[in-house]
Amino acid sequence: MARTEEHLAFLGDLCGDFALQCSDVAGYVNQVNQRIAADNQRLQRLQESVRDLTSLQNEANGAAAEIRFVAERATTLITDSHKAVLNALGDIGRLIDDVVRMGEQLEGFVGAIERVGSISGDLDGIARHTGMLAINASIEAARAGDAASGFAAVAAEVKRLAANARAATASVTQSVAHLEDGARAVIDEVRAGAEQGRTARSRTGEITGALESIAALVTQFDQRTAAIEQCGADITRHVETLGDGLDGFADTAIENAAGLAQVRERLDGLETASNRMLDRVAHSGVQTRDTRFVAVARDQAASIHTTIEAALRSGRLSQSSLFDTEYRRLPDTDPVQYMTGFVPFADGVIRPMLDRFTAEDAAIVGCCLIDRNGHLPTHISARSQAPRPNDRQWNLEHARNRQIFMDRQTREAMDRDGDYFLFTYRQDFGDGRYRALRSVFVPLLFGGRKWGLYEVGYLI
Structure with a gap:
């Protein structure tokens, strides 16, 4: 009998130790399960972040594609505009050349007017001399009397013509003076316009250079945008690979958690069974x-x-x-x-x-x-x-x-x-x-x- 009680006591102690070990192991499994659950929650947040990143990356790729499309359109527009501006600048240059030539021609015209004025002066001098000669002829005709009456008539006519010539010469001189003044004013305006035209023509080179620089920058921008678009595509591919890997890892983690949950259920069952054995031995009256x-x-x-x-x-x-x-x-x-x-x-x-x-x-x-x-x-x-x-x-x-x-x-x-x-x-x-x-x-x-x-x- 004593031997049986000794075995029962030993069995009770073993049941207690076994239950304690089951409880300890179940607690450890529970800890691991909690860590897996926590990791799974973090993994889910990471998956959500990857999905958000994928969405944002898709938006970025779309924006990069739109930017590249705009850059290509800008390049085309700038190229066309460059050609149009060059053509317009060419027309402006030719117009400036015409203005400069007009100024040169007007300066020649003023020279001609000045020469006309000079001739008018000579004609006035001739008219004055002619008038003097007509006066002298009239005096001589008066001295000669009736014998020189025909000569006197000619002298009178010459005098009249000389007076008319002087009047006409004076009128011409006055008109030429007015014409010269107007021509000089026009020439001054043309000269100022020509000078501004020369300045504008020098600026056309600067405009052309600026347009060429803008075109080069847009071309570089287009190239960089293409590189960004390619990088975006590469990032999207890597993110998708990461997402697939996370999904697989999440599935494995869920399976592991489910497996540990089953292990814990079995340990809990063993713990419960050993606890009931321990309680039964304690109630048997055997000393443990x-x-x-x-x-x-x-x-x-x-x-x-x-x-x-x-x-x-x-x-x-x-x-x-x-x-x-x-x-x-x-x-x-x-x-x-x-x-x-x-x-x-x-x-x-x-x-x-x-x-x-x-x-x-x-x-x-x-x-x-x-x-x-x-x-x-x-x-x-x-x-x-x-x-x-x-x-x-x-x-x-x-x-x-x-x-x-x-x-x-x-x-x-x-x-x-x-x-x-x-x-x-x-x-x-x-x-x-x-x-x-x-x-x-x-x-x-x-x-x-x-x-x-x-x-x-x-x-x-």
Whole structure:
């Protein structure tokens, strides 16, 4: 009989160790699965970024194609405009040459006018001499008397003609003077226009050079645009390759996550089976390493029960406060903490008892109360510190009171009927952090109603 109990104890210890290892491995698998899930989320964001990049790159390629089309049109227009401007500048140059030649011709015309004026002066002199000769002839004819009457008539006629010649010469001279003045004014205007034309002609070379520079720049722009368009096409091809690779990687990651989820389900199944074996051995009466912790947990739960029952009888605690499940969210807490009517009594009366029970054995890591929804109204003082703002990781470990936790083992102990339950499980510290330990769960009932559990967690 003793030999059988020894084997059963050894089997119980093995079941406990196996359950603890399953829990530890399941926690590790869960960590890996969480990392894969997080990586998958980042991968999905990366895929979205690649899709956005592809869309933007397609738009950029379209814009580059439009720019190149515009550059080609601009090159064509500038080429045509260049030809038209060159033709227009040629016409302007020829017109300027005509103006310059006109100025030269007008200057010759003024010279001719000046020569005409000179001839008019000579004619005036001849007319004056002729008039003088006619006067002298008239005098001589008067002296000769009737014998020179015919000569006198001729002299008178010559005198008249000389007077007419002088009058005509004076008129011609005046007209030539006016003509010369007008011609000189026109020449001055033509000279100024010709000078401006020469300046404009020198500027046409600058315009031609500027047009040629613009045409060269547009040609370079067209070439650069073509290079940009080619680069865009290359980028699009690489982005598509990257997208295909990410899609394949995402599919593989999803498959791996699904495979790990199956592994975890199997580990959870093994953990559950080993936990039930561990609990069954503990209930068989065989002495194992867990026996003393089961006894301690039951004794401590009885003390807690007695204390609460006494408070209910005395009116210090009401049934409504004890079973209050209207969880009131405490502001600025992360993870969220909740208040209930039972929390003040639990903090003031139960927490000192939890601290004392935890200190009784170095293997015990903590004692706590858990209501039927997973709410911890209080905890040991080390786990009931004031939460720190914006420090979720610290709060998950050191401000666990008033939070809500519910894992598979706690849920099973809450739902099943029994005097106690011995399980291994992972104490969740959030963000993938955990600690595998063993816990004894003792149901707490008040007035025939199941309130929740008393838990003692310990390490072996």
